[in-house]
Amino acid sequence: MIANPAPLGLLAFGMTTVLLNLHNLGLYGLDSTILTMGIFYGGLAQVVAGIFEFKKGNTFGATAFTSYGLFWLTFVAINAGWVPASSDNIALGAYFAIWGVLTLFLFIGTLKGNRALQVVFLTLAMLFFLVAIKDATGMSDIAYIAGAVGVLCGSAAIYTAFGEVLNEQYGKTLLPLG
Numbered sequence: 001m002i003a004n005p006a007p008l009g010l011l012a013f014g015m016t017t018v019l020l021n022l023h024n025l026g027l028y029g030l031d032s033t034i035l036t037m038g039i040f041y042g043g044l045a046q047v048v049a050g051i052f053e054f055k056k057g058n059t060f061g062a063t064a065f066t067s068y069g070l071f072w073l074t075f076v077a078i079n080a081g082w083v084p085a086s087s088d089n090i091a092l093g094a095y096f097a098i099w100g101v102l103t104l105f106l107f108i109g110t111l112k113g114n115r116a117l118q119v120v121f122l123t124l125a126m127l128f129f130l131v132a133i134k135d136a137t138g139m140s141d142i143a144y145i146a147g148a149v150g151v152l153c154g155s156a157a158i159y160t161a162f163g164e165v166l167n168e169q170y171g172k173t174l175l176p177l178g
Helices: 006-024 032-056 059-079 089-110 115-137 142-170
Strands: none
Touching: 006 032, 006 059, 006 115, 006 142, 032 059, 059 089, 089 115, 115 142
């Protein structure tokens, strides 16, 4: 038997998402702090969590954590200049939109789970679609709305992880997950 890998994946996702979306709120630029967090915590830690979800036989967790871990690695590759830069904002919008479609599909899977996880996936789908619209249309004001939704999304993931860890550790509900 292995420990529950979901809290690690949720924390890696949530903390990295909050950090990026504080940027979207305009508090600071997209710099090495966000990109490094995206590689190692948002990226690699989620892939590891996803692999352990495979080992547990959890198809949903394996698909979600591995996919979003690899999202962070592609996001960093695009923004750190590891690949030739694209000047096509429509392509970047499509990139975020397709992640939104995947997330909407996974949200449907959360309807059999707890409410906290539903909030994470619903707000993440909204975030991806908002960023897709911003990039495809050039409407930069949407970045602020996306930032607020992203901070909510990441915070919900962090709360869910804390709930899973503390509820298991104490053998009772300290943080309700719904």
